[in-house]
Every structure is written in C-alpha cells, then in structure tokens.
Amino acid sequence: MALIKCPECGKENVSDTAKTCPNCGFIFTHMKKRDKKIFAVVGGVAAFVVILLVVKLLLSGTSPAGKATKIIETDLGYSIDVINIYYNEEQQGCVVEFYGNGIKETACVYLDDNKVGYESIYNQYIEQSNNAVTNEEKQKCAQRVVAYPYNVYWILNLTMNGTNDESGWEKIK
Numbered sequence: 001m002a003l004i005k006c007p008e009c010g011k012e013n014v015s016d017t018a019k020t021c022p023n024c025g026f027i028f029t030h031m032k033k034r035d036k037k038i039f040a041v042v043g044g045v046a047a048f049v050v051i052l053l054v055v056k057l058l059l060s061g062t063s064p065a066g067k068a069t070k071i072i073e074t075d076l077g078y079s080i081d082v083i084n085i086y087y088n089e090e091q092q093g094c095v096v097e098f099y100g101n102g103i104k105e106t107a108c109v110y111l112d113d114n115k116v117g118y119e120s121i122y123n124q125y126i127e128q129s130n131n132a133v134t135n136e137e138k139q140k141c142a143q144r145v146v147a148y149p150y151n152v153y154w155i156l157n158l159t160m161n162g163t164n165d166e167s168g169w170e171k172i173k
Contacts, residue, residue, distance in 0.1 A: 065173045068094035068109040075116050076100055085173040086158055095154055095169070108151040117150030 002016045008026035020027050064087045073079055083097040083104075092112040098105055106119040125148055129141035161167035 063172075064094055064111060067111055068096050068107075071109050071111075071114050071116050072096060072098070072100075072107055082173060084171060086163060086169045087172045088154070088168045088170075090168050091154065093151070093154065094172075095158055106155070108149060108154055110149060115149040117148050119150060119155075122148055122150035122152070 003013045004016045005012050006014050006021040006023060006026055009021060009024035011021060011023040014021055014023075018028060065082075065085045068085060068087075069080065069082060078101065081099040083099065085097075086095040088094075092110065094109045094111065096107045096109055098107070103120075108117045110116070122145070125141065125145045129138065129145055132138040132141045157167050158169050161169070163169045163171050
C-alpha cells in the first residue's frame with residue numbers, strides 16, 4: 001500500500017486503495033498511472049493491428065490477384081493454393097494456376113464481369129465434342145466450347161510469348 005496526495009485538495013498521506021479523499025471527498029479512479037499506461041499501450045497496439053488487417057483485407061480484394069483469387073474461391077466454394085497469377089490489363093483478365101483440393105488447375109478469370117473458366121472443364125467439353133456422333137450433338141458441344149469462359153487464346157499467347165510488353169501479360173504472383 002502506497003500513500004498518495006489528493007489531486008483535488010492536496011492532502012498528503014492518503015492510501016492509494018482509498019475510494020475517496022478523507023479530507024474533501026474527491027472520488028479517486030481505481031486505475032493506477034502504471035495501469036493506465038499499460039492499457040494505453042496495449043490498446044494502441046491492438047488498434048494498429050486491426051487497422052493493418054482492415055487495410056490488407058481491402059487491398060487484397062481490389063488488386064487483380066486478390067480479385068481473381070476471390071472469384072475462383074467463391075465459384076468453387078473452397079480455398080485454393082495459388083501457384084502463379086498472370087495479369088493482362090488490356091484484357092482485364094488473369095490466368096491463375098492453382099491447387100484446389102489437391103488437384104492442379106488453370107483458370108481464366110474475367111475481372112470486369114467476375115466470370116471464370118477452368119481448363120479441366122474446357123477439356124471435358126472438348127472430349128464430349130470429339131465423342132459426339134450426330135451433327136446435332138456436335139453442334140451443341142461446339143456451342144458449349146465456344147461459350148465457355150476458358151480463353152484458350154490467353155493461354156496460347158502466354159505460353160508462346162511469355163510475360164512481356166508484346167504479349168501484355170505480367171506475372172503478379
């Protein structure tokens with residue numbers, strides 16, 4: 001137990017555990033100066049961490065890599081492990097190589113309208129088209145292949161030309 005001075009009337013030798021000053025009745029706060037400093041430091045650090053997390057969350061959804069990843073994860077319904085992300089500003093699209101549920105996959109993501117097409121599904125449509133027997137089946141399959149948002153031209157451009165100014169693709173992750 002320490003003795004303090006009342007900040008209101010100046011009486012000396014008042015117990016630091018007293019709730020009020022015995023001389024003037026001033027109500028002491030229960031926090032000691034040291035406790036107030038610790039509380040202020042811990043509160044400041046916690047606020048800083050929260051601000052950093054909010055900024056990271058806001059930025060991750062606005063960058064092409066963050067947006068492409070979010071579109072795929074929303075479409076699939078589970079998290080993915082990204083290997084590479086290539087971005088083409090002119091196309092407003094990304095080619096994303098990733099692992100999803102242990103399976104390697106490539107996706108074309110259209111950032112402007114949140115569409116995504118997967119290589120594995122595109123290949124299934126091609127196989128169905130190749131196995132179609134009647135002209136009607138072949139036409140339906142061909143329409144499905146053409147309408148599917150997996151952009152084989154993006155993949156060819158990226159594969160043949162790599163990441164440079166001419167191809168328009170840049171590796172962003």
